[in-house]
Amino acid sequence: xxxxxxxxxxxxxxxxxxxxxxxxxxxxxxxxxxxxxxxxxxxxxxxxxxxxxxxxxxxxxxxxxxxxxxxxxxxxxxxxxxxxxxxxxxxxxxxxxxxxxxxxxxxxxxxxxxxxxxxxxxxxxxxxxxxxxxxxxxxxxxxxxxxxxxxxx
Numbered sequence: 173x174x175x176x177x178x179x180x181x182x183x184x185x186x187x188x189x190x191x192x193x194x195x196x197x198x199x200x201x202x203x204x205x206x207x208x209x210x211x212x213x214x215x216x217x218x219x220x221x222x223x224x225x226x227x228x229x230x231x232x233x234x235x236x237x238x239x240x241x242x243x244x245x246x247x248x249x250x251x252x253x254x255x256x257x258x259x260x261x262x263x264x265x266x267x268x269x270x271x272x273x274x275x276x277x278x279x280x281x282x283x284x285x286x287x288x289x290x291x292x293x294x295x296x297x298x299x300x301x302x303x304x305x306x307x308x309x310x311x312x313x314x315x316x317x318x319x320x321x322x323x324x325x
Contacts, residue, residue: 173209186213190221196241199224203248210252219254227256 173188188206192199210217225238225245249256289295308318 173213175213175215184215186210186215186217188217188219188221190219190223192222192224194224196238196244199241200244200248203244203252207248207251217252217254219252 173186175184175186177183178185188209190202190206192202206219223245225241227242227246227249248254302323303319306319306322308315310318
């Protein structure tokens with residue numbers, strides 16, 4: 173669970189991603205936990221994930237509908253004051269749920285380092301030559317920063 177802000181509405185919201193177990197008793201246990209958590213965070217909640225159950229038999233492919241599970245899920249949604257809005261199914265047997273359509277620029281991607289690179293002698297040689305080939309003057313911190321920027325390019 174994470175607390176965040178819906179920017180357009182300027183509202184604090186709790187975002188919760190769930191993967192509900194296949195075993196009904198464990199599902200009910202998770203839903204009870206979510207209901208207790210909601211009481212601790214009295215603000216709107218956005219819960220998404222795989223609930224491993226359906227509200228209506230038409231949402232289930234095949235004939236194996238568990239009506240008790242559907243009633244328990246419906247009861248949970250009512251108690252949690254949640255609204256289920258799914259998009260149409262495509263390739264998957266799950267319905268996607270749209271919670272927003274705004275893209276965010278999170279800045280540059282973090283640098284990734286793989287230990288296998290250390291085992292490649294040629295790569296280490298090239299890295300050493302590249303590092304030593306970058307010349308800069310100034311404080312140690314400035315030179316280090318300059319070399320990192322040059323290595324990134």
